[in-house]
Amino acid sequence: MTARTAAPPPLEVREVTVRFAGLTALDEVSFTVAPRTVHAVIGPNGAGKSTCFNVLSGLYRPVSGTVRLGERELTRLAPHRIAALGVARTFQNIVTTQGTVADNLMLGRHALSRAGFAASALRLPRAVREQREHLARAREIAELTGLGALFDTPVALLSYGDRKRVELARALCLEPRVLLLDEPVAGMNAGERVRMAEVVGEVRAELGLSVVLVEHDMGLVMRLADEVTVLDFGRRIAHGTPDQVRRDPEVLRAYLGTGAGGEDAA
Amino acid sequence: MSDLLRRGRLLIPVLLLCALPFYLDAFWLRIGLFSMAAAIGAVGLGLLSGTAGQLSLGHAFFLAVGAYGYVWLAGDDGPGLPPAVALVLAVLLAGAAGGLFSPVAGRVKGIYLGVATLALVFLGHHVLLTADSVTGGFNGSSVPPLEVGGFAFDQGDGLAVLGVPFGAEERLWYLGLALFALTWFTARGLLRGRPGRALVALRDSETAAAVMGVHVARYRSAAFVVSSMYAGLAGVLLALAFRRVVPDYFSLALSVDYLAMIVIGGLGSVAGATAGAVFVTALPLLMTRYADQLPLVAAPGSGDGSLGPTEAARYLYGAAIVVILLFAPDGLTGLARRARARLARRRRPASAPSDPGAAPRPPATAVRAKEHTP
Numbered sequence: 001m002t003a004r005t006a007a008p009p010p011l012e013v014r015e016v017t018v019r020f021a022g023l024t025a026l027d028e029v030s031f032t033v034a035p036r037t038v039h040a041v042i043g044p045n046g047a048g049k050s051t052c053f054n055v056l057s058g059l060y061r062p063v064s065g066t067v068r069l070g071e072r073e074l075t076r077l078a079p080h081r082i083a084a085l086g087v088a089r090t091f092q093n094i095v096t097t098q099g100t101v102a103d104n105l106m107l108g109r110h111a112l113s114r115a116g117f118a119a120s121a122l123r124l125p126r127a128v129r130e131q132r133e134h135l136a137r138a139r140e141i142a143e144l145t146g147l148g149a150l151f152d153t154p155v156a157l158l159s160y161g162d163r164k165r166v167e168l169a170r171a172l173c174l175e176p177r178v179l180l181l182d183e184p185v186a187g188m189n190a191g192e193r194v195r196m197a198e199v200v201g202e203v204r205a206e207l208g209l210s211v212v213l214v215e216h217d218m219g220l221v222m223r224l225a226d227e228v229t230v231l232d233f234g235r236r237i238a239h240g241t242p243d244q245v246r247r248d249p250e251v252l253r254a255y256l257g258t259g260a261g262g263e264d265a266a
Numbered sequence: 267m268s269d270l271l272r273r274g275r276l277l278i279p280v281l282l283l284c285a286l287p288f289y290l291d292a293f294w295l296r297i298g299l300f301s302m303a304a305a306i307g308a309v310g311l312g313l314l315s316g317t318a319g320q321l322s323l324g325h326a327f328f329l330a331v332g333a334y335g336y337v338w339l340a341g342d343d344g345p346g347l348p349p350a351v352a353l354v355l356a357v358l359l360a361g362a363a364g365g366l367f368s369p370v371a372g373r374v375k376g377i378y379l380g381v382a383t384l385a386l387v388f389l390g391h392h393v394l395l396t397a398d399s400v401t402g403g404f405n406g407s408s409v410p411p412l413e414v415g416g417f418a419f420d421q422g423d424g425l426a427v428l429g430v431p432f433g434a435e436e437r438l439w440y441l442g443l444a445l446f447a448l449t450w451f452t453a454r455g456l457l458r459g460r461p462g463r464a465l466v467a468l469r470d471s472e473t474a475a476a477v478m479g480v481h482v483a484r485y486r487s488a489a490f491v492v493s494s495m496y497a498g499l500a501g502v503l504l505a506l507a508f509r510r511v512v513p514d515y516f517s518l519a520l521s522v523d524y525l526a527m528i529v530i531g532g533l534g535s536v537a538g539a540t541a542g543a544v545f546v547t548a549l550p551l552l553m554t555r556y557a558d559q560l561p562l563v564a565a566p567g568s569g570d571g572s573l574g575p576t577e578a579a580r581y582l583y584g585a586a587i588v589v590i591l592l593f594a595p596d597g598l599t600g601l602a603r604r605a606r607a608r609l610a611r612r613r614r615p616a617s618a619p620s621d622p623g624a625a626p627r628p629p630a631t632a633v634r635a636k637e638h639t640p
Contacts (some may be wrong), residue, residue, distance in 0.1 A: 057477050083479035097470040107463050111479025117488055120459030121452035127459060
């Protein structure tokens with residue numbers, strides 16, 4: 001019922017290539033997410049960041065390369081198996097389901113609970129008890145992400161920023177060891193961005209999980225990330241700490257389209 | 267405390283329904299009985315189409331499997347099992363038939379499943395007509411009455427309770443109530459539990475459901491199997507109420523009737539499916555009964571090209587579907603919810619904070635997130 005306490009195993013991405021009908025979306029991309037760190041994947045639009053997430057969560061199958069979580073290879077597993085191993089994600093465009101915040105969060109408990117069709121239909125005591133226990137944990141996570149007061153509110157009535165946080169809370173309900181955040185602050189106003197950054201920082205400290213972050217907001221990336229991988233046209237063009245990446249001439253060229261001049265890089 | 271109160275509120279309609287056979291004649295009881303059977307089937311289809319978002323035009327097929335399964339299993343042509351055992355086996359048989367279709371039902375989604383299930387209706391109808399030895403062919407076969415512990419649900423031996431003669435309709439009324447209560451209890455348990463949430467997620471976004479750990483194909487097939495089992499149960503009850511099963515009843519039109527029920531009632535809720543089932547079932551029967559008092563409707567069987575009551579009922583509920591889709595896409599349940607919310611607002615001073623439960627919920631279609639295309 002409680003959060004997994006052991007350190008998450010490292011997430012290793014090794015020479016992953018994804019092709020769509022001739023277009024190479026990812027070209028032998030490698031990086032490793034060390035346990036309990038925040039690893040940012042950045043790059044211009046169309047660089048392959050979301051493709052990378054879809055490989056990590058099992059929605060796309062790469063033509064070559066492997067993704068490993070500790071000893072387990074994820075590349076051949078179906079999305080629901082990967083979820084069961086403790087890899088949770090959010091989406092760039094919000095994908096919530098009908099119902100209240102509680103309903104959405106309880107969906108996040110799906111992989112951790114057992115009650116099947118027969119047990120739920122007959123409302124067997126163990127199904128009822130299980131539901132109650134998971135609801136209590138979902139409420140804790142709602143409090144942690146600042147959704148406590150909205151727990152029984154239909155998601156459709158929430159603001160954009162709150163719905164983004166519902167997605168985060170739902171992913172946390174999986175008790176993940178690795179959390180994949182796809183543009184968690186996109187479209188948010190300044191106040192919501194600051195709150196979201198705080199929440200991400202808090203949950204990492206409190207739940208001890210690894211975070212992979214795709215984000216365009218450089219301020220957020222620089223503040224949260226321990227390591228940064230930069231993609232452009234599906235290739236890894238730079239890698240390192242936020243400071244190293246910020247000074248990398250390749251990165252400046254990809255983002256600003258200027259020649260690789262080193263002297264004006266700041 | 268509030269739990270007790272809620273149970274108390276449920277008690278009144280239950281008592282009312284139990285008392286009705288003492289006051290109503292066989293005509294009204296038969297309407298109620300057909301409505302209860304339809305409601306059981308509609309709840310099953312609602313689970314599949316309303317909750318899981320999988321269109322099925324094959325519901326009539328599974329009703330037929332339940333009805334004919336019971337008739338054959340309990341009849342003299344078949345193994346002649348005790349009728350109560352035959353009832354349970356017929357429901358399981360319908361579930362197994364749904365399971366056989368699961369390679370399709372697990373992979374094909376939405377409207378494409380609708381087209382695939384269309385084949386089942388025609389296949390079923392053909393088999394019912396041609397497999398004479400089991401089904402009785404075109405003329406169908408008579409339905410052996412249900413017997414539980416020596417008590418027969420048929421015309422019987424002049425049993426009277428409190429001075430009211432208890433014939434087949436009165437007895438079957440209580441059987442229908444019991445089966446409907448079972449359906450209500452189990453379906454609501456499913457919808458509010460883990461499987462219900464997984465199915466809603468599948469409908470709203472397959473990708474999100476998969477990423478949250480839902481085994482997509484397995485849950486799609488399971489929804490189909492469960493829906494078939496409810497259809498099978500509805501089929502058995504219908505057979506008992508009709509006392510004779512004929513192939514022509516289980517046509518495509520019946521499947522469409524069931525879709526009309528869940529749309530009129532409001533997708534995704536047990537109460538909605540029930541309300542829709544009562545509406546669609548009772549309307550043609552009532553119109554037939556009162557045809558002579560209705561304008562523009564001819565008496566049944568007058569055959570001079572004028573509008574008969576059955577056709578008139580079809581026009582009426584066709585119109586009801588159009589009106590509902592245009593003005594209340596969440597069906598009768600949505601209308602009821604909005605009416606309740608309005609009442610609550612009127613009763614309360616305007617300054618009081620609104621209860622989130624009473625807040626108008628947008629229709630299901632509006633909440634549905636767009637499928638995530640990564």
